[in-house]
Amino acid sequence: MPLMLFMVVARWAAARAQAGVYHEGVDLLQRRLDLEQTNLCNSPIAPEDTIRPIEEVASLRGEDGWCYFGSTGLWARNCGLSRRSKNMMVFVLTYEVGYIPVLAGPWATEKALFFEDGRRMTLRDHDMPLDDAYCFVNGWYNLPRAQVVKNFTFLEEVSEAACKDLEKKVPNYHSITLSDIYAEADQSQAILVELMASSSPVVYANQTLLDNMYFHAATKCALGGRFGFCIAWPGCCWLGQRLQAFLAHSGKQAKIGQCAARGVLRRPRSSL
Numbered sequence: 001m002p003l004m005l006f007m008v009v010a011r012w013a014a015a016r017a018q019a020g021v022y023h024e025g026v027d028l029l030q031r032r033l034d035l036e037q038t039n040l041c042n043s044p045i046a047p048e049d050t051i052r053p054i055e056e057v058a059s060l061r062g063e064d065g066w067c068y069f070g071s072t073g074l075w076a077r078n079c080g081l082s083r084r085s086k087n088m089m090v091f092v093l094t095y096e097v098g099y100i101p102v103l104a105g106p107w108a109t110e111k112a113l114f115f116e117d118g119r120r121m122t123l124r125d126h127d128m129p130l131d132d133a134y135c136f137v138n139g140w141y142n143l144p145r146a147q148v149v150k151n152f153t154f155l156e157e158v159s160e161a162a163c164k165d166l167e168k169k170v171p172n173y174h175s176i177t178l179s180d181i182y183a184e185a186d187q188s189q190a191i192l193v194e195l196m197a198s199s200s201p202v203v204y205a206n207q208t209l210l211d212n213m214y215f216h217a218a219t220k221c222a223l224g225g226r227f228g229f230c231i232a233w234p235g236c237c238w239l240g241q242r243l244q245a246f247l248a249h250s251g252k253q254a255k256i257g258q259c260a261a262r263g264v265l266r267r268p269r270s271s272l
C-alpha cells in the first residue's frame, strides 16, 4: 500500500476507533476526513497577505478569511470547511481526539484564575489554556450547546452580535493582520503558561490578558467578515458534553453544564 494511502487509512481507523468510544461521530468524522482530503481551503498564501489587514485580503482574494488562510492549520481550515458546508461538526470534531487526554490526565491540575474585572474561572488545560480563557472571557460558555453546535443560523447570529460588540471594544479591529493574530496568541499563551506553572492554586491575570482575549475574538471576526462564526465555540461549547460522554463511558459521573467549561470538572483529578 502506498505510504500516503496507508497513513490516511491508519488515521481514519484511529479516528473511527476514537469515535466509537464516544458512541457517536463516525460518519461525521469520515465526512470530515473526506473533506480534508480535498484541496478546499488549502491553497498557498501570498506572503504579503500575512501583514495586510485581513479584511482587505478577503476582499482582494474574494474569499472567506478562514478558507483563504486555511493552509496555516486545521484551526483555520476546518472552520473554513465548516462554513462552506454549513456543518459545524467538521470543526467540532477537529480537536476531539486531542483534548480528552489534555483535560483528563493527572497533569490537568486546576488553577483558579482571577481576571482584572473580578471574574474568576477554573482552568485545567495546561496545553492550550488560551482557548479556555478566551471562551470564558467572551461569555461563550453560557450559550445553549445544541443550538451552537447544530444550528448554523443561530451560530451566525451569535457571532455577528459578538463581532459588533468587539468592533467597539477593540481599537484596531479593522486592521488586524494574520501576523497580529500570531503575536497576540504567543503573548497570551506565554502569560497563561506562566500562571499555570505557578505553585499556587489561585493565580491573577493582569489587564493585558483581558484585552488580549477580546482581541483574540476580534481576530476571528476579521477572518469571518461580519460573522466570526468559529469564534463562539472552538473548545467552548462541545467539549463539556464530550467529556461527560467520555467519563460516563468509563463508569464515572460528572456534572457539567451545557457549554461547560473544561474547568467545570471539579472532581479530584485522581477520579478522572
Ligand SMILES: *[C@@H]1O[C@H](CO)[C@@H](O)[C@H](O)[C@H]1NC(C)=O
Pocket (backbone or CB within 6 Å): 151, 153, 154, 157
Ligand atoms: C435556529 O436558530 C434560529 C435563529 O436563532 C432560530 O430562529 C431557529 O428557530 C433555530 N432552529 C431550531 C431548529 O432550533
Ligand SMILES: *[C@@H]1O[C@H](CO)[C@@H](O)[C@H](O)[C@H]1NC(C)=O
Pocket (backbone or CB within 6 Å): 191, 206, 207, 208, 209
Ligand atoms: C501583564 O503581564 C505581562 C507578563 O506577565 C506583561 O508583559 C504585561 O506588560 C503586563 N501588563 C500590564 C498592564 O501590567
